[in-house]
Each structure stands twice: as structure tokens, then as C-alpha cells.
Amino acid sequence: MKKYFLFLSLLLLSVSCIEPKAKNTDTTKKEINTFLDKWHKDAAETNFQAYFDAIAEDGIFIGTDATENWNKKEFMAFSKPYFDKGKAWNFTALERNIYFSKDKNTIWFDELLDTQMKLCRGSGVLEKIxxxxxxxxxxxxxxxxxxxxxxxxxxxxxxxDKIIDDKKK
Structure with missing residues (x-):
């Protein structure tokens, strides 16, 4: 009887430690969608601090112009006048695909956006810090x-063509 009780206890303990993966992934995707939607909304509502708080200190933003490859500090300096005027940008995700590393601490995504430039694509990497x-x-x-x-x-x-020539030198 003791062996049976010990076996049953170990079995129940091991089953209780198993995490339901599908539910965990869905929750994580929901969290990521909420995070990215809020980030875009912070730009639309010109919430400068909240928008840039979402970017890692060593984060990079690459814009649509070939010259727009900024670290966080450079992107903040570029963006500040737009936010100060109350006219930043307004992006709304129409679709988004989300992918995870095995440990779920690194996430990459792509999104199709409705913007003032019409359709745009965004893609990025998120990390849990x-x-x-x-x-x-x-x-x-x-x-x-x-x-x-x-x-x-x-x-x-x-x-x-000028940019290409400069980069080739």
C-alpha cells in the first residue's frame, strides 16, 4: 500500500509540474500583441516617454529612408520635434505574425500596418529584459x-545612386 501511495503521489506531483504549452503560448502572443499595439498607440498619441520606454537601451530603429538606421538615442533626437508638435505617426496592425525562441525570452515578429504612408511592413525583435x-x-x-x-x-x-556610391567608397 505504501508503494502504491508513493507511486501515486509522485505521478500527481510530476503531472502538476507540466505547463500547458498551448495556453502559455496564446497568453504570450496576447501579451506581445498588447505591447506592440500600445507602442504604436503611444506614437499616435505622442506619448514620447512611454513610446521610448518600450525600446531597449541598446535598441535599433530602421526607418523607410536609406539613411534611417538609428540607435535609441538618435531615434529619440529625430522623433522629439514630431512628438513635441503633437504629430508623430499613426500605425495600426492589420496582421501580425509572432515567433519565439525556445526559452520564449526572444521574440521576433512581422506586421502589416495601416499608416499615413498607406500599407507598410514592420518587423522586429523583442526581448524580455x-x-x-x-x-x-x-x-x-x-x-x-x-x-x-x-x-x-x-x-x-x-x-x-548617390548613397550607393558613397557606401561603396
């Missing part, structure tokens, strides 16, 4: 319909 999500890297890209690529290339060629 001291138990809080932080943006480590974010890339914003404008979408170009394939049928219009030639038109867009001709519009941007003069500017970007």
Missing part, C-alpha cells in the same frame, strides 16, 4: 506593388 518586453530591433518598410516597382525605382534612383 528584467521580466519586461523591450524592442531590440525594429524595421519599417513601405510596400510597393510589384507592378509599380519600375516607377518607384525611377523616382528614387537619383537620390539612392
Amino acid at each position: 528584467d521580466g519586461q518586453l523591450k524592442i531590440k530591433h525594429y524595421v519599417l518598410s513601405m510596400t510597393i506593388p510589384n507592378d509599380n516597382s519600375s516607377d518607384v525605382i525611377s523616382i528614387k534612383s537619383a537620390i539612392e
Whole structure:
């Protein structure tokens, strides 16, 4: 009887330690969606401090212009005048895909955004730092319909040819 009781106790203890993975993933995805939606909303409502608090101290933001590759401090300096005027940017996610590292501390995502520039793509990396999500890297890209690529290339060629030449030197 003692062996049976010991076996049953160990079995119950081991089963109680198993975490339901599907539920945990759903909760985590919900947390990430809430975090990113709030981040975008903070920009739309020009909440400068809250917006930049979401970015890790060593975070990077890459904008749509070829010259926009900023660390957090540079991005804050660029953005401050827009926030101070009460006119930053307004991005709303239309769809978002979220992926996890095995330990769930590193998350990467891509999103299709409704913006003042029409459709854009955002992609990024989040990391849990001291138990809080932080943006480590974010890339914003404008979408170009394939049928219009030639038109867009001709519009941007003069500017970007100079950048290409400078980078090759």
C-alpha cells in the first residue's frame, strides 16, 4: 500500500509540474500583441516617454529612408520635434505574425500596418529584459506593388545612386 501511495503521489506531483504549452503560448502572443499595439498607440498619441520606454537601451530603429538606421538615442533626437508638435505617426496592425525562441525570452515578429504612408511592413525583435518586453530591433518598410516597382525605382534612383556610391567608397 505504501508503494502504491508513493507511486501515486509522485505521478500527481510530476503531472502538476507540466505547463500547458498551448495556453502559455496564446497568453504570450496576447501579451506581445498588447505591447506592440500600445507602442504604436503611444506614437499616435505622442506619448514620447512611454513610446521610448518600450525600446531597449541598446535598441535599433530602421526607418523607410536609406539613411534611417538609428540607435535609441538618435531615434529619440529625430522623433522629439514630431512628438513635441503633437504629430508623430499613426500605425495600426492589420496582421501580425509572432515567433519565439525556445526559452520564449526572444521574440521576433512581422506586421502589416495601416499608416499615413498607406500599407507598410514592420518587423522586429523583442526581448524580455528584467521580466519586461523591450524592442531590440525594429524595421519599417513601405510596400510597393510589384507592378509599380519600375516607377518607384525611377523616382528614387537619383537620390539612392548617390548613397550607393558613397557606401561603396
